[in-house]
Amino acid sequence: MxxxxxxxxxxxxxxxxxxxxxxxxxxxxxxxxxxxxxxxxxxxxxxxxxxxxxxxxxxxxxxxxxxxxxxxxxxxxxMSGKPILHYFNGRGRMESVRWLLAAAGVEFEEKILKSAEDFENLVKGGNLMYQQVPMVEIDGLNLVQTRAILKYIAAKYNLYGKDLKEKALIDMYVEGMRDLNEMIMHYPLCYPGEEEKNLNFILERATERFFPVYEKALKSHGKNYLVGNQMSWADIQLFEAILMVEELKSDILSAFPKLQEFKARISKLPRIQKFLQPGSQRKPPMDDQAVEEATKIFNLEKGLYVKHKGVILADF
Ligand SMILES: N[C@@H](CCC(=O)N[C@@H](CS)C(=O)NCC(=O)O)C(=O)O
Known part of the structure; x- marks a missing residue:
């Protein structure tokens, strides 16, 4: 070879x-x-x-x-080298892509959108199927839609289970964590005065709805990883979710011993350790400056969340 x-x-x-x-x-x-x-x-x-x-x-x-x-x-x-990630300089929807590539040991480049003009130019380039990012150039494709991107990477790098049933399980775990992830991603954009209400809602969902599922799974099969006996996209998504929720409440895992063990175990994997090091391509939590930047680039102020009896249907 x-x-x-x-x-x-x-x-x-x-x-x-x-x-x-x-x-x-x-x-x-x-x-x-x-x-x-x-x-x-x-x-x-x-x-x-x-x-x-x-x-x-x-x-x-x-x-x-x-x-x-x-x-x-x-x-x-x-074929011309590393995948290229097109996004602004923040976590947003791209962070899970960064995590998954890092866990797969794949080096990547980033083309950072710094202004609304950069974004407009990218749209004009015609490679964004829905005039939206994230977009990842990989294997000659211009991949858009976060889940499609993640799925492609997971499948390509053997992080997507060994058969249809494992894939379905991974999908179910990942979708739960993506729901949680979406809430956390939108949290810095919440209306002034609604911060505490939103924070409490996210923490309640994490501890009552999502984390118990993964705790139970790890406990019942007694294995190191969520699905099968090898690392999958679900584990990386879970690890990312745990770190994000801990940033909101540091002792959030206190009632979840299996998740604590899981976190300790995954943190020790060399690729994960590397991505956790300062100076890696991992992005910090969204601060006011990053929110302002995203707001300008994506023109977030132009609309309100479309709500239907409290459920967000779309955001502009
Ligand atoms: N469903 C899409 C949503 C993508 C999306 O909303 N992207 C935002 C940036 S995070 C965007 O490009 N907004 C500009 C627009 O929609 O015009 C995905 O998951 O990738």
């Missing part, structure tokens, strides 16, 4: 000669493919320096094809 020379292939399952997310092109297309790959020549020679003499030739064409994949319309796409 050859070592993977490209950052994009450094995922958990990456094998330079059988990268899971790539389809080899038909051999009839190899001549055009090879000319498209001119840009990679220098890179390949640097790869060669890591291989034994003559091995480069044996890379062509089969392994060379691993540098490429095809979009749905069979347009050739050259």
């Amino acid at each position: 050859l070592p993977c020379p490209l950052p994009v292939f450094k995922g958990k399952n990456c094998r330079f000669d059988s990268c899971p997310s790539h389809e080899s092109p038909p051999s009839s297309l190899l001549p055009s493919l090879l000319s498209e790959l001119g840009v990679w020549t220098a890179l390949l020679f640097s790869v060669e320096s890591r291989l034994q003499k003559g091995q480069l030739l044996s890379l062509v064409p089969s392994q060379l094809a691993a540098f490429c994949c095809f979009s749905e319309n069979q347009e050739l796409k050259i």
